[in-house]
Amino acid sequence: DQQVKQNSPSLSVQEGRISILNCDYTNSMFDYFLWYKKYPAEGPTFLISISSIKDKNEDGRFTVFLNKSAKHLSLHIVPSQPGDSAVYFCAASVGSNYKLTFGKGTLLTVNP
Amino acid sequence: GAGVSQSPSNKVTEKGKDVELRCDPISGHTALYWYRQSLGQGLEFLIYFQGNSAPDKSGLPSDRFSAERTGGSVSTLTIQRTQQEDSAVYLCASSSDRGFEKLFFGSGTQLSVL
Numbered sequence: 291d292q293q294v295k296q297n298s299p300s301l302s303v304q305e306g307r308i309s310i311l312n313c314d315y316t317n318s319m320f321d322y323f324l325w326y327k328k329y330p331a332e333g334p335t336f337l338i339s340i341s342s343i344k345d346k347n348e349d350g351r352f353t354v355f356l357n358k359s360a361k362h363l364s365l366h367i368v369p370s371q372p373g374d375s376a377v378y379f380c381a382a383s384v385g386s387n388y389k390l391t392f393g394k395g396t397l398l399t400v401n402p
Numbered sequence: 403g404a405g406v407s408q409s410p411s412n413k414v415t416e417k418g419k420d421v422e423l424r425c426d427p428i429s430g431h432t433a434l435y436w437y438r439q440s441l442g443q444g445l446e447f448l449i450y451f452q453g454n455s456a457p458d459k460s461g462l463p464s465d466r467f468s469a470e471r472t473g474g475s476v477s478t479l480t481i482q483r484t485q486q487e488d489s490a491v492y493l494c495a496s497s498s499d500r501g502f503e504k505l506f507f508g509s510g511t512q513l514s515v516l
Contacts, residue, residue, distance in 0.1 A: 294444065333406065333493055333507025334445070379444065388433065389458065390505075392444035 293317045294382050296393035304401055309367040311396050313380030316361065320382040324390070325354060325365050328377045337378075338365070370400045404428075406508035408494050414514045415484055423479040423511045427496030434477050435497075435505070436461075436469060440490040448492075451477060484515045 295314045303309045313323075321342035326334035340347040340354045340363065347354050353366045367374055380393040407426040415421050427434050436448040447461040451471045462468070466485075471477040481488055491510040498504055 292444075296444075331509060333495070333509050335507070336505060381445075388435065388450045389447045389461070390437075390445070391447070392437075394442065394444045 291316070293320075294380055294391050294393040296380055296396050298396050299394070300397040300399070302399045302401060303370050305372055306369045309370045309374065309398055309400065311365040311378050311380075311398065313363045313365075313393055314361060315363075315382050317382070317391070318361070319384045320391070321385060322383045323354070323356060323363050324381045326379045326381060328379065328395070334379055372400045372402050374398060375400050406494055406496050406506050408508035408511050410511060411509065412512045412514075414516065416516055417486060418483055420480065420482045421484055421513065423492050423513070425477045425479070425494030425508060427475065427477070427494070428506055431496035431498050431506075432474065433497045433499065434471060435495045436477070436479050437493045437495065438490040439493065445493065448479070486515050489513055489515045
């Protein structure tokens with residue numbers, strides 16, 4: 291049973307436009323959510339997170355939105371840059387539990 | 403070192419052989435984690451170390467998998483009698499505390515079992 295789902299395996303956008311990556315979860319106990327970015331042949335790196343007490347968190351060009359009632363979160367990248375091309379993983383945890391549950395990832399390609 | 407180091411970066415083995423994967427965490431990081439990513443799947447939690455102790459081994463897929471950590475530093479993940487379904491990228495991560503923002507991953511070991 292996949293508790294964190296990223297239904298779009300890939301996404302392609304033009305440089306300068308908005309990228310929206312989506313993530314759905316089924317476990318209502320999840321209350322902390324993160325996005326990681328992964329380049330080929332490298333490990334994932336932390337990008338941005340959000341606690342369930344918030345519905346939005348912003349860091350520069352990256353904003354994460356959380357809709358608890360829909361069990362849905364999204365990552366917005368504005369404006370998108372070619373260097374943003376990577377696989378993006380959504381992850382969730384229960385509290386500050388050390389165990390993260392990851393989605394399968396979405397490959398974002400930003401075209402110049 | 404500057405980051406989490408994993409070796410080997412690639413390992414090809416025959417079914418039934420044992421393999422050892424090594425993780426050298428960031429110096430001073432007390433927490434260490436092993437995850438794996440099978441083809442087309444998300445990262446799957448395997449085991450967590452706090453110091454040399456492993457309070458949670460629940461993610462290990464079978465008793466063929468074991469891990470240890472010595473001196474609060476280097477960790478070794480051992481897979482005995484490898485099977486084809488063990489083929490995956492094995493990722494190690496470390497952190498100075500339990501904040502996920504401070505989780506640093508290595509680049510992984512690509513294990514291929516023929």
